[in-house]
Amino acid sequence: MRTQLCRSALFSLLAILTLAPNLQAAPACSDGDFKGVYGMIARGDIAAVPDPVFTPIIGPVIRVSRVVTDGSGHVSSTSFASYNGFVLSEDFAGTYHVNPDCTIRFDLIVPLPIIVGPDTWIPFPVPFVFLGALGEGGNDVEITIAFPPGATIRVQLHRQDNNNGDDGDEQLACATRDLAGIYQLDLYGRIISQPPLPAGPFTRSGSLTFDGQGRFSGTTFTNYNGFPSPLPEVLTGTYAVSRSCKVTMSYAFAGQDYGWTGVLTNGGRGANLLETSPEGAVIGGTLLKTR
Numbered sequence: 360m361r362t363q364l365c366r367s368a369l370f371s372l373l374a375i376l377t378l379a380p381n382l383q384a385a386p387a388c389s390d391g392d393f394k395g396v397y398g399m400i401a402r403g404d405i406a407a408v409p410d411p412v413f414t415p416i417i418g419p420v421i422r423v424s425r426v427v428t429d430g431s432g433h434v435s436s437t438s439f440a441s442y443n444g445f446v447l448s449e450d451f452a453g454t455y456h457v458n459p460d461c462t463i464r465f466d467l468i469v470p471l472p473i474i475v476g477p478d479t480w481i482p483f484p485v486p487f488v489f490l491g492a493l494g495e496g497g498n499d500v501e502i503t504i505a506f507p508p509g510a511t512i513r514v515q516l517h518r519q520d521n522n523n524g525d526d527g528d529e530q531l532a533c534a535t536r537d538l539a540g541i542y543q544l545d546l547y548g549r550i551i552s553q554p555p556l557p558a559g560p561f562t563r564s565g566s567l568t569f570d571g572q573g574r575f576s577g578t579t580f581t582n583y584n585g586f587p588s589p590l591p592e593v594l595t596g597t598y599a600v601s602r603s604c605k606v607t608m609s610y611a612f613a614g615q616d617y618g619w620t621g622v623l624t625n626g627g628r629g630a631n632l633l634e635t636s637p638e639g640a641v642i643g644g645t646l647l648k649t650r
Contacts, residue, residue, distance in 0.1 A: 364522050365521075367464065367526075368616040370455050371415065374385060376524045376594075380536070380588075383438055387459035387461075387501055388456050388457050388458065388459060388460070388461035388493055388497075388512070389433075389457055389459070390430060390431055390432045390455070390456060391430045392425070392428030392430075392457055392493055392496065392497035393428050393457055393493060393497050394428050394429065394497070395427075395428060395432070395518050395519070395602075396415045396425065396426070396427050396518070396519045396630075397421065397425075397426040397427075397428070397500070397516040397517060397518050397519065398423075398426075398516070398517050398519060398604070398623065398630070398631050399422075399424040399425070399426045399436070399451065399514060399516045399517075399629040399631065400421075400422070400423050400424075400514070400517065400631040400643060400645070401420075401421065401422040401423075401493060401512055401513065401514040401515075401555055402419075402421050402422075402507075402512070402513060402516055402548075402633075402643065403419075403420055403504070403510060403511045403512030403513055404418065404419050404420065404510065404511050404512075405417050405419075405420055405443070405507050405509065405510045406510065406511070406512075407440070407508070407509030408471075408482075408509060409485060409499025409507050409509070409591050410632060412473045412483070413471055413472075413473065413483075414443035415442075415443065415445065415474045415624060416443050416445065416472060416474070417443060417445070418442070418443030418448055418549075418551065419443060419548065419549045419551075419646060420440065420441065420442050420443070420510075420641060421439075421440065421441050421548060421633055421641050421642070421643040422438050422439070422441075422633070423438065423439055423620070423621045423622055423632065423633045423643060424436045424437060424438035424439070424495045424621045424622065425437045425438070425518060425575065425603060425604060425605065426489050426516060428455065432452065432454050432455055432456060433452070433453075434448065434452065434453055434465065434467070435451075435452040436451055436452065436467075437450050437603070438451070438481070439620045439621075439632070439633050439635060441496040441633060441634070441635070441638075441640065441641045441642075441643075442472060442536045442641075443551060443641065444551030444552060444631075444636075444639045444640055444641055445472065445474055445480070445638060446635045446636070447472055447480060449469070449470055449482070450518040451467055451468055451469045451470060452467070452468070453465060453467035453468055453487075454633065456464050457493065457516050457601070458548075459466045459638050460494075461492050461493045461560055462490070462491070463490070463491055463492060463493060463500065463502065464488065464489070464490055465487075465488065465489040465490075465634060466486070466487075466488055467486070467487045467488075468484045468485070468486055468487070468595075469484070469485055469487050469491070469619070470482030470485075470544035471483055471484075471485045474555065478638075480566075485507070486506070486507075486574065487504065487506065487507070488504075488505045488506035489502040489503065489504055489505060489514060490502060490503060490505045491503060491514070492578060492632055497518065498517065498519075499512070499515070499516065499517055499518070500515070500516040501513070501515055501516075502514045502516075517624050517625065517629075518608055519604065519624055519625065520526070521622070529606045533600050533601065533602060533604035533623050533627070534600055534602070535571065535572065535573055535599050535600045535604065536569075536572070536600075537600070537604075537623060537626070537627035538569045538571070538598065538606065538623060538627055538630065538646075539569050539570065540568070540571075540648055540649070541566060541567075541568050541572030541648070541649040541650050542566070542567050542568075542569065542586075542629075542630075542646040542647060542648050543564075543565075543566060543569050543646070543647045543648075544563065544564060544565050544566065544577065544579060544641065544644070544645075544646060545563075545645050545646075546561075546562065546563040546564070546632065546634070546641075546642055546644035547560075547561065547562040547563070547642065547644055547645070548560075548561055548634075548640065548641045548642035548643055549641050549642070550560060550583070550584070550639065550641065550642070551639050551640060551641065553637060553639040553640055556583060557583050557584045557586070557633075558573070558584065559583070559584030559585070560582075560584055560585070561581070561582065561584070561640070561642055562581060562582045562591075563579050563580070563581045563582075563644075564579065564580055565577055565578050565579030565591070565592075566578060566579075566649070567579075568595070572594070572605055573597050573598060573599060574595075574598070575594075575595070575596055575597070575608065575610075576593070576594065576595040576596075576598055576650040577593070577594055578591045578592075578593055578594075579591065579592045579593075579594060582590070586599040589614055590614060594610050594612060595610060596609050596611070597609055597610075598606060600630065601621055604622055605620070605621075605623075605625075606619075606620065606621045606623055606630050606632070607619070607620055608620075608621075608632075615637065616636065616637075617634065617636060617637070618634070618636035619632045619633065619634055619635065620632070620633055621633055621643075625648075627648070628647070628648040629645060629646055629647050629648060630645065630646040631635070631643070631644075631645055632644055632645065632646065
């Protein structure tokens with residue numbers, strides 16, 4: 360009996376020693392897994408600010424960006440943001456590090472706006488830290504703000520799949536024809552001050568058709584501060600996609616001109632969008648190709 364127990368123990372030990380190298384050789388993540396051109400959308404709320412000069416931006420915030428990473432720990436971003444209804448364009452850069460367990464840290468210097476008047480602001484650089492993890496081999500990244508305190512912001516990044524070369528930025532070449540077909544629209548956020556529209560939460564869903572040549576149309580369904588619009592809102596307008604995959608859209612509805620700005624994703628199968636005009640709203644969302 361003792362001999363059998365010893366043999367069993369020996370076999371178990373040999374099995375563990377055999378498996379140990381395989382366990383140690385499990386693949387690990389690195390900075391190189393986060394490389395290329397990404398479409399990014401960030402949403403959340405700012406409840407407190409590091410200095411009273413930033414008080415006007417307290418409230419909801421949304422940002423859409425084109426993010427470029429080099430696989431060696433450096434990141435840059437061209438973005439459009441709405442801070443509590445104040446819309447602006449920002450460029451910023453920083454560093455990142457991917458740990459072996461695929462968690463990631465971003466250290467960024469973001470120019471927060473000091474608002475001095477209508478359509479007038481002064482950028483003031485503020486250090487930010489975001490923490491999260493890679494998914495889908497680095498194609499998707501989810502992060503959340505860790506510093507400074509006072510904000511709850513969730514960020515999603517998705518790698519653009521027409522980025523296949525050693526230098527993703529050089530490989531990227533979008534055009535208006537890349538946004539073509541029928542797309543599901545999903546927008547939500549908050550109207551801060553856009554008279555005569557009621558202030559409060561806002562949602563818009565529906566279907567938009569893009570002709571690949573610069574015109575779009577579609578039917579959408581909206582809810583203003585808890586009250587659904589009694590009739591569908593039919594939108595028609597124009598759009599363009601730049602080489603760097605920036606999307607701009609414009610249309611008129613009920614006597615008001617509107618503009619959306621964003622970034623094409625998934626090789627044209629989607630886009631992240633932000634309402635950029637008129638000011639007074641924090642509304643953003645996505646397009647997702649149906650067919």
